[in-house]
Amino acid sequence: MQPINGAEAQKTHDSHVMRSLETPSRPQSPAVVDLCCGMGGLSLAAQQLGMRIVAGVDLNAAALKTFKNNFPDAEPFEGSVRATTILDRCAELLKPFNGSSPPSIVVSGPPCQGFSMAGPRDPVDPRNQIIVAVARAITKLKPSCALIENVSMVLAEQHEGRLEKFEEVLTEGGYFVCQVLLNAADFGVAQKRKRAFFLITPKKLDKQKILDRLAQLKKPELNVAKALQDLPTPPVRPDDYDPDHNYPGISNHFAMQHSKRVMKKIAALEPGTGPMSYRRLHPSRPSNTLFSGHRAPPAHHSEARSITAREAARLQGFPDSFRIYGSFGKQMEQVTNAVPPPLAQTVLRVLLEFSGIHV
Numbered sequence: 266m267q268p269i270n271g272a273e274a275q276k277t278h279d280s281h282v283m284r285s286l287e288t289p290s291r292p293q294s295p296a297v298v299d300l301c302c303g304m305g306g307l308s309l310a311a312q313q314l315g316m317r318i319v320a321g322v323d324l325n326a327a328a329l330k331t332f333k334n335n336f337p338d339a340e341p342f343e344g345s346v347r348a349t350t351i352l353d354r355c356a357e358l359l360k361p362f363n364g365s366s367p368p369s370i371v372v373s374g375p376p377c378q379g380f381s382m383a384g385p386r387d388p389v390d391p392r393n394q395i396i397v398a399v400a401r402a403i404t405k406l407k408p409s410c411a412l413i414e415n416v417s418m419v420l421a422e423q424h425e426g427r428l429e430k431f432e433e434v435l436t437e438g439g440y441f442v443c444q445v446l447l448n449a450a451d452f453g454v455a456q457k458r459k460r461a462f463f464l465i466t467p468k469k470l471d472k473q474k475i476l477d478r479l480a481q482l483k484k485p486e487l488n489v490a491k492a493l494q495d496l497p498t499p500p501v502r503p504d505d506y507d508p509d510h511n512y513p514g515i516s517n518h519f520a521m522q523h524s525k526r527v528m529k530k531i532a533a534l535e536p537g538t539g540p541m542s543y544r545r546l547h548p549s550r551p552s553n554t555l556f557s558g559h560r561a562p563p564a565h566h567s568e569a570r571s572i573t574a575r576e577a578a579r580l581q582g583f584p585d586s587f588r589i590y591g592s593f594g595k596q597m598e599q600v601t602n603a604v605p606p607p608l609a610q611t612v613l614r615v616l617l618e619f620s621g622i623h624v
Contacts, residue, residue, distance in 0.1 A: 293367050295622055298322075298355045298406065299339075300346045300373040300399050304331040304589060306581070306604035307372040307414065312336070313610055314617070315624035316370065319358040322346055327591030328599045335587055346373075346395065346402045356406055368409040368622045372613070373399045374604050375415060400431050403465060404438025410620045411465035412613060414604050417446055419461050431463075441469040445476060445612075453484040453607040454582045455492035456552040460604070462612050470619055478618070482611050489566055490548035492579050499573050508590055516588040517596055518575035521562075532569040539564065543571060552580045557601035574600055582607040 295316045299308045302321035312318055318339040321332045326343055333341040340358065342351045359369040375395040396415065403411045419428065432442050442463050449458035464470060502519035512519075523531075530543075537547035546552055546566040555563070555577055562571040572580075574589055574596040582605040589596045617624065 295368040295370050296359055297370045300402055301375045302332050303328045303603055304599040305335055306606050307374055307609050308336055310606040310609035310613055320355050322351055327595040330590045347398050352402055352405055371403050371406055371408040371411040373413045375399050397431050400434040410616055412616055413463040415461050417459040417461050440465050443470040443472050449605045449608040450551045451483045452611045453487055454605040455487040455489055456580045458554045464616050466620055478615050488549050489546045489552055493576055515575055515585050518573045520570045523570055528569040531564045536566050555601040557598040562597055581605045
């Protein structure tokens with residue numbers, strides 16, 4: 266299966282935005298640079314709204330390969346958001362196209378492991394500094410507005426100094442910051458996933474008005490069973506699995522090679538129970554937050570196995586046509602680190618509305 270870009274995926278996933286998807290090449294379509302892009306959750310959300318993705322920057326080679334294949338018109342940069350040469354090129358890409366002056370937007374999901382409950386939660390973790398580096402990059406690129414996403418713990422008291430520096434850099438650069446805390450499960454994602462968003466604009470936003478508008482856009486709860494209902498039972502991943510091979514069927518949908526002992530343990534679990542290493546999903550509820558790292562993926566709600574990378578992507582709100590590259594472990598890492606596109610799309614929509622940007 267060949268990789269398909271996010272706009273094509275959305276034609277089947279969300280028909281109500283068809284008119285927006287037919288216009289990404291118009292001169293006035295906002296141009297987007299994605300810093301710390303990962304596999305492209307924020308970029309997909311922007312593309313689904315009719316924006317054009319012009320660049321993605323990340324240090325993770327596997328994630329950048331996924332980004333490159335799903336956003337073939339964007340320039341991928343493997344490197345740091347501090348790199349002058351990369352930022353200079355991003356600035357060039359955000360310049361007016363063909364004499365027009367389209368709005369420009371920077372989106373970013375900086376690494377969150379230093380802040381996350383699932384990580385060390387160390388205030389001096391060097392990864393925590395990247396959010397300030399992103400702020401400096403924004404002041405250099407001077408976009409019409411920007412959106413940064415991170416885990417909810419970034420707002421915790423122990424990280425107060427880092428956030429103060431982050432806002433100080435943006436304020437000195439001529440921007441205001443409005444922060445909101447949202448749960449993906451409230452916006453059409455089959456997963457409980459709290460995320461902090463920073464809406465960055467040249468003019469100060471009224472936070473209460475932002476929250477009121479977001480409340481208007483909430484969607485009914487989506488449970489695990491409904492999110493996964495039409496996926497077939499996956500084949501077991503072969504010993505010679507090649508992530509670049511075009512296997513028949515739905516991409517990234519292979520079961521792990523479980524031993525009979527592990528399968529027996531999973532089969533004995535009631536839905537919604539089990540150890541963190543393979544907690545069984547409950548069919549009538551959203552999933553708990555998906556984590557990457559040493560923990561195994563959660564177990565399927567009705568089959569004695571861990572979920573596939575495709576099922577994890579479904580629980581994040583990615584369409585099946587969004588293909589993920591790299592080893593199985595890298596695939597799961599990318600998916601679980603990604604921003605849920607339906608949540609990001611909602612916040613981006615509100616940011617554009619309050620910034621007076623039309624797509």
